[in-house]
Amino acid sequence: xxxxxxxxxxxxxxSPREKCWGRLDRISAAGVHLRGIDLTAFDDxxxxxxxxxxxxxxxxxxxxxxxxxxxxxxxxxxDVPSLxxxxxxxxxxxxxxxxxxxxx
Numbered sequence: 111x112x113x114x115x116x117x118x119x120x121x122x123x124x125s126p127r128e129k130c131w132g133r134l135d136r137i138s139a140a141g142v143h144l145r146g147i148d149l150t151a152f153d154d155x156x157x158x159x160x161x162x163x164x165x166x167x168x169x170x171x172x173x174x175x176x177x178x179x180x181x182x183x184x185x186x187x188x189d190v191p192s193l194x195x196x197x198x199x200x201x202x203x204x205x206x207x208x209x210x211x212x213x214x
C-alpha cells in the first residue's frame with residue numbers, strides 16, 4: 111500500500127515541532143511537498159470557511175526531509191473522524207473540490 115501522491119496526510123515535524131495537514135504532492139530525498147495548512151489553525155480555518163470570512167488557506171509548502179518525523183494517512187480511527195471528514199462535514203464540500211477551486 112504505502113502513502114501515495116494526492117492523498118490527504120498529516121506531516122509531523124521537529125525542530126521546531128509542527129503538524130500540518132494536507133494533500134501530499136511529492137516525497138523526494140530532499141523532502142516533502144505538501145499543499146496544506148498548519149494544524150494549529152485548522153479549527154479557526156473551518157470557522158472562517160463556514161462564515162465566508164477571509165482566512166489564510168491551503169498553501170504549497172516544502173519541508174526538508176531532516177525535519178520530517180513521520181507522515182500519517184489522514185484516516186478515521188474508530189469513532190474519531192479523519193480531518194478530511196471533519197472538513198467535509200463542516201464546510202459541506204469535498205477537499206478535492208476545494209483544492210480544485212483553488213486552482214490546483
